Amino acid sequence: MPTSLELYNTLYLIRAAEEGIRKYYSENEMKTPMHMSMGSEAVVVGVLSALQKNDEIFGTYRSHALYLAKTGDTDQFFAEMYGKATGGAKGKAGSMHLSAPERGFLGTSAVVGTTIPIAAGAAFANKRAKNKKMTAVFFGEGAMDEGVFWETINMASLWKLPLLFVCEDNGLAIHTPASERQGHGPIEKIISQFDFQIATSESTDVERIMARAKDVLQKMARTKEPGFLRLKYYRYLEHVGVNYDFDAGYRAKAEFDAWSKKDPILLQKKRCIRKGIPASRLAESEKRICKKIEQSIRLAKQAPFAKEGETYTDVFA
Amino acid sequence: MPTSLELYNTLYLIRAAEEGIRKYYSENEMKTPMHMSMGSEAVVVGVLSALQKNDEIFGTYRSHALYLAKTGDTDQFFAEMYGKATGGAKGKAGSMHLSAPERGFLGTSAVVGTTIPIAAGAAFANKRAKNKKMTAVFFGEGAMDEGVFWETINMASLWKLPLLFVCEDNGLAIHTPASERQGHGPIEKIISQFDFQIATSESTDVERIMARAKDVLQKMARTKEPGFLRLKYYRYLEHVGVNYDFDAGYRAKAEFDAWSKKDPILLQKKRCIRKGIPASRLAESEKRICKKIEQSIRLAKQAPFAKEGETYTDVFA
Amino acid sequence: MKRLITYEAAINEALHEEMQMDPRVFVYGIDVADHKRTFGTGIGILEKFGAERFFSAPLSEEALTGFGLGAAINGLRPILTHIRVDFMLLAMNQLVNMVATHTYGTGGKVKVPLTIRAVIGRGWGQGFQHSKSLQSFFAHIPGLKVVMPTTPYDAKGLLKAAIRDDAPVIVLEHRWLYKQKGEVPKEDYIVPIGSSNVLRKGKDITIVATSWMNVEAAHAADILERERGIEAEIIDPRTISPLHDEPIFRSVGKTGHCIVADYDWANCGFSAEVAARVSEACYGVLKSPVRRIAFPETHCPTTRPLENIFYPNAKDIVRAAEKSLNLRPIDLSKENFYSHEHTFTGPF
């Protein structure tokens, strides 16, 4: 179980890494569209902290937080952002297709909903192997508009797959609110008609989310049923890109102001202080993390691009 | 509102037409795979009788009953079965793609679930035209396995479409029971989480089904919500083909025996008699219908095939 | 008086005009009604025609495609819009099994006036899931018409023709073209579907190019003319299916050489179709084999240097022409090839 400080460090790592992206993005060297995680850190870290280290995860094009929380790595992360040969996929993937299969981060995708059935297949393989591994698939609430979400919910229930669905619910698909896309009540009421263990949360408190996730995971282990988490958060930045976009008119800055008061990093910092962790210790942590990130960015900038021939390799295993 | 006798006549027409197919199929002149409606007559006639004449419908590859109930036509029907130029689609469609757009039967398909979203679009057009037309889409419970079913349920609820979903639930997709395909409880409990008017029935009594459908249609008119009917029935024959297949082992003949005691045609005949309609009048009706069918079959056999060039026409309107 | 407007504005005009003229026309799709309005092509429509005729939809491509078919056969003329053609892969079943066959399956009784717009092509580090073109897929299927306008003139004229067509038409718009300017009349006009266009006259070699590749072909033709005095004739089929191949055959009959520069994968692609047709129709006339330029047998990588290799450009066309004409490759190191970088920086 991670300590409050450890949790804080992970939250901070994610936020700082994305601040690093924001800082350098205008240099136009990270030539990959950025779908930022900012605002969702507690959701991601909370769930991952409830999972075991060798459990497996899938994400979306919005997976900076997921990658960083799962791997702790920033070197390959930034190398991939800079499109360098030292990136996890030699620059072929970029921000939208992060993965680290060797560390249980099995895949992401820029097509909404697509990793959901893949995660079901991975979970099936684990079930067959009886290796007790859990698979968690993270997706936006927009994915629930897609038929494949429902197909996979059905399959997971039917075949009792060790699969945790994690809906990162920011209420938006690009700029269209869920109310203009979804004609149903709370999704958990629907999922409860399948054989599922379910929890929801609107918290930005990483430890509460972790507890929620843990509870569901325990029930899943007992019942052998799949699980479903719907976790609300607020997307701080524009859909794609590194900027705020409250001037675009589709949402009010006031929403952001309310959510940022309970910003997940802030909350956890307060908890640490409340728990008596000295401010200096936190500052030290933060400094160490920032240094690590700056170092990774430097390395990424210096690293070479993949050779021309790499364009044609890896089509077949 | 159709009378009991009129309802009986329609039920009888469908049954007799399919008996006609069974009688002549082995001659190998109707070269089209037959997915027989036998057993579902009350479901189809019940719902269609609750609808208005100019309401619009969509079906599946299993739509003999639907076609006959909607159009009353047997000439073009059999011509299409025999693949003749005089068929509704000049023989291009066959049994699996029946339609009669000029009479509100807008389409069918041999790919499971595919007419469901099309019906939604048709309903949208009616809503836009404010013509008060209702669209009903008939599908097997197998279609609920497909993502597009859920996508369309969502859309219908969201956009308040004048669309009635009619699930003809025989509990089987080819030979696989719903329990091996569906990991959820009763579908109506799920649909109730959307904005829908809902009813279910296990009856084979056409008048009860009609009443159920009517009730839902009235509520739909009042609330402007879409509707959902789940109507159980028993598929008498093999999935495709004109024979019984209780020897195949995937279902027990005893089931059939139980259902056939409450056979929809039988039930309605009994009601007619109970209501004082003389047996002679019924017999006369039956005879007239059988004659009409034999006549249509004869015409179909005599009719010419479409000219060779027809292979290439109708690709574009 | 010449009126120069952008491709994006030309599309916007087509939509405004058709929606004004015909109340049956409506536009829908994922996120179409947001403030970005599909690269600006949808500006002002919501405000003018209301949410009943211009609305965003759930993320349900398969159902949305069926929805369009249903609306089209029931009196409306829908325009379904996809911000990336890649998402049409979710709707191939509706498109191929249903939309393409509906008229045939009803024995010709029913028309399907459905238009599907999709944005194609290279973006900015978009990677392998946001960079396809897929015209070869669509053209493979009978019952679907496929157009790829290159110029603003064609963008407007072909979209208007598509909307008025009683068959399903897929309109593929390359995102790099949106900012290109060209002459577009204010008056109502259409460009007939199924009419190829000679974009540049020449006598020495025929270049058949699609969509963005016409921009590259124009550049290649400039180089060939300037550096070697070779006159390339550029033919933009504009309609991929049904292909109007006569002008291509006529041109090759004159030049004896043919290069196909397509913006899709080569294998079983549109470039193969053109090459096969030209090789057959111009057999005996061809002075060199038809050469194909297309996407290589790999996926589009995200990182810029490899992405640059993935996408064919003017240089590839020059090199192919040199091969066909049996010339030694000239030095192109001083040549300034198009880079989107000059006009655009991220993130989209």
Add this chain to the structure above:
Amino acid sequence: MKRLITYEAAINEALHEEMQMDPRVFVYGIDVADHKRTFGTGIGILEKFGAERFFSAPLSEEALTGFGLGAAINGLRPILTHIRVDFMLLAMNQLVNMVATHTYGTGGKVKVPLTIRAVIGRGWGQGFQHSKSLQSFFAHIPGLKVVMPTTPYDAKGLLKAAIRDDAPVIVLEHRWLYKQKGEVPKEDYIVPIGSSNVLRKGKDITIVATSWMNVEAAHAADILERERGIEAEIIDPRTISPLHDEPIFRSVGKTGHCIVADYDWANCGFSAEVAARVSEACYGVLKSPVRRIAFPETHCPTTRPLENIFYPNAKDIVRAAEKSLNLRPIDLSKENFYSHEHTFTGPF
């Protein structure tokens, strides 16, 4: 000693052997475990290997395809089975955006040993939604391998190779082939993916045929030989992608004439690809243009007389050969062309 078994039995053997040898292999798909067992190809597997390795699935093609990818990257070797290739259209998104790109997108770290079997081709009045082949679609996409076995020998050998391949392989089986018999060794063997096969030697004209068209080509070659003394060489590519084109070029180099008889639509199809490649590689050697035989630009009608016109057969090949060789058409009215009627009557 020759052992003659059916195509269906050959596939069944391949499944039994591979599942016996490798516990990671499993079979799933819609209705696969019913009593019909996919045209008999699945007989005995449930009984021998149990429901964990052979099971029916919900009607959810898109999710089932993703499921296969997930299982394949996590240690298993799935075989997804479709009773009709047409239903793969519901899964094009998973297939093209996910399955085909997964290895590339992970920088080559992850293998995708997924096999997808699908039944193709003409049935018995199946109409336009149950009669496609789609090899041209699949071959268009980098990262997917596509095979179409014609003989029982190849059916077994290619399926075994597919199962052992670390890349996704699509195996297309023509339903009329299931009952065809051929020599199949009892011993373990594979047919390497990407190896074309000369099915019949000849010196006068090359016929490249796919799947069922090889049966038609054999008949056509018999007629040509018997009636005109012409020796046709028949090449079965067996693998559609990646295509092993060398043997085709070598053959055309010898004969100077080439006909492609494909079992799919012509436009942007495999027949175009072969024609384009041969026209380019054999430029100057070809004594006549490459001729293509394929599905016409229409949908498959249900009624028999039109269905007979839709599907190309031996007669079309004879006629094409006559054109290539500049011969007058011979009288074929006495010829008995293959009709499935003789071996099969409905309803399936």
